[in-house]
Amino acid sequence: MPPLELDPETMRRIGYRVIDTLVDYWQSLPERPIGTRPTRDAMEALLNEPLPTTPQPFEAVLDEFLMKVLPHVVKVDHPRYFAFVPAPNNYVGVLADTLAAGMNIFVGTWMVGAGATQVERVVIDWLRQMVGLPESAGGLFVSGGSVANLVGLAAARQQYPEALQRGRVYYSDQTHSCVARALRILGFREEQMCVLESDSQFRLPVERLTEQIRRDREAGWMPFCVVANAGTTNTGAVDDLNALADLCAAENLWLHADGAYGAPAVLTEEGARLMKGIHRLHSLALDPHKWLYQPMMAGCILVREFDHLRQAFHILPPYLQDKESGVRGVDLCDYGVELSRGFRALKVWMALKVFGLEAFRQAMEHNLRLARVAEQTLRTMPHWEVVSPAQLGIVAFRYAPPHMEPEACDSLQRALVNTMLEEGFALVSSTVLKGRTVLRMCTLSPRATEADVVETLQRLDRHARRLAHQEGAE
Numbered sequence: 001m002p003p004l005e006l007d008p009e010t011m012r013r014i015g016y017r018v019i020d021t022l023v024d025y026w027q028s029l030p031e032r033p034i035g036t037r038p039t040r041d042a043m044e045a046l047l048n049e050p051l052p053t054t055p056q057p058f059e060a061v062l063d064e065f066l067m068k069v070l071p072h073v074v075k076v077d078h079p080r081y082f083a084f085v086p087a088p089n090n091y092v093g094v095l096a097d098t099l100a101a102g103m104n105i106f107v108g109t110w111m112v113g114a115g116a117t118q119v120e121r122v123v124i125d126w127l128r129q130m131v132g133l134p135e136s137a138g139g140l141f142v143s144g145g146s147v148a149n150l151v152g153l154a155a156a157r158q159q160y161p162e163a164l165q166r167g168r169v170y171y172s173d174q175t176h177s178c179v180a181r182a183l184r185i186l187g188f189r190e191e192q193m194c195v196l197e198s199d200s201q202f203r204l205p206v207e208r209l210t211e212q213i214r215r216d217r218e219a220g221w222m223p224f225c226v227v228a229n230a231g232t233t234n235t236g237a238v239d240d241l242n243a244l245a246d247l248c249a250a251e252n253l254w255l256h257a258d259g260a261y262g263a264p265a266v267l268t269e270e271g272a273r274l275m276k277g278i279h280r281l282h283s284l285a286l287d288p289h290k291w292l293y294q295p296m297m298a299g300c301i302l303v304r305e306f307d308h309l310r311q312a313f314h315i316l317p318p319y320l321q322d323k324e325s326g327v328r329g330v331d332l333c334d335y336g337v338e339l340s341r342g343f344r345a346l347k348v349w350m351a352l353k354v355f356g357l358e359a360f361r362q363a364m365e366h367n368l369r370l371a372r373v374a375e376q377t378l379r380t381m382p383h384w385e386v387v388s389p390a391q392l393g394i395v396a397f398r399y400a401p402p403h404m405e406p407e408a409c410d411s412l413q414r415a416l417v418n419t420m421l422e423e424g425f426a427l428v429s430s431t432v433l434k435g436r437t438v439l440r441m442c443t444l445s446p447r448a449t450e451a452d453v454v455e456t457l458q459r460l461d462r463h464a465r466r467l468a469h470q471e472g473a474e
């Protein structure tokens with residue numbers, strides 16, 4: 001047997017064991033604790049070991065993973081994981097990832113990966129149709145929202161030759177930090193990133209933006225790009241895409257939107273209403289690994305003119321010259337930052353075909369309903385304040401009993417997150433809105449029930465009362 005090979009019988013045996021493990025995990029997930037937050041010392045003591053030199057049975061290593069590693073990750077696919085952006089999964093996507101890894105399918109060039117490239121183009125075109133961009137639009141799969149925004153903004157920079165010298169980019173204080181990081185990577189200076197305070201609904205204020213652009217032109221800046229939100233991480237807020245598209249058309253600016261989280265919800269009534277004008281964008285980040293229920297890593301960038309990506313990224317070194325002779329197709333490595341690219345589109349392709357689009361829409365409608373249930377429940381609970389109503393599956397709220405100082409309230413919300421994690425039943429996360437710490441619940445799991453939402457809030461309430469009592473406020 002050559003090194004690193006296994007005989008077919010062993011391959012089957014351990015493969016089936018992995019599938020059985022996955023199905024058991026899947027079935028038992030709602031009863032499992034959310035996870036733990038172990039200390040670094042504890043993890044080092046549990047897992048540090050010398051570089052392995054002798055072989056061990058696969059089953060022993062799998063058991064070690066199950067006993068030592070799995071309990072110490074927070075389960076982002078848990079039905080009661082309402083923190084940050086949950087990552088509910090679908091089993092067809094999991095199997096597709098297994099196939100893509102098992103056959104190590106390369107989707108960098110047409111010469112090597114024509115079939116897979118065409119599947120990726122088909123899925124991209126389905127996403128394009130979902131958001132209503134024109135047929136000239138295209139895009140590609142990337143690792144996630146951070147890289148999707150980076151690639152979209154690189155395309156924008158390429159279209160404005162003077163952007164790096166005197167360009168200015170505009171976005172609200174609710175914009176995900178990956179946008180500022182992308183701009184930094186692309187070579188923009190802090191003073192070229194103009195962050196506007198969001199309005200009372202956490203949206204980019206269009207009038208103030210218009211005024212800012214006028215003042216900046218007078219001061220010698222070259223405004224060239226607006227980054228809108230199509231679903232903020234904090235509250236699910238969506239900027240007024242139509243008004244921004246009008247402004248960008250009048251001012252000749254690139255309109256990019258970060259819809260990494262929210263854009264797939266355009267399939268729902270609420271999402272379509274909030275995202276009117278999404279078809280007018282120049283570029284859009286949209287993550288199938290968030291609200292299209294796919295396993296990580298699957299982000300996506302769509303651009304209005306597919307060729308704008310090629311203009312930003314195409315380079316031909318001699319060792320790749322063969323891809324440019326003979327039959328020619330689309331070399332996706334020329335449209336983004338990665339040459340070696342796995343077959344991320346396969347999971348979306350298979351899951352959409354197996355379940356059908358309607359199942360995705362229904363799952364999203366369920367998610368939206370759960371957030372509304374959370375909001376309604378909170379409104380019946382004394383001392384709980386809804387800071388941002390249910391919007392695209394997110395509700396932000398705060399326990400604020402009378403006589404408790406705002407700073408003490410802030411720490412109480414943060415303490416609640418840790419208490420929930422220690423308890424292990426459910427998890428929410430905290431953020432800061434208009435200077436105050438709030439909790440947020442993001443109800444993205446199709447497996448979460450209304451009872452899960454209500455019980456999570458009841459537990460939060462019990463913990464909040466106890467913590468406030470300890471503080472002497474009640």
Ligand SMILES: Cc1ncc(COP(=O)(O)O)c(C=O)c1O
Nearest residue numbers: 085144145146176233258260261
């Ligand atoms: C709105 C938004 N943009 C970008 C990102 C970053 O995406 P990723 O974590 O896939 O890089 C997130 C992550 O939650 C997000 O919610």
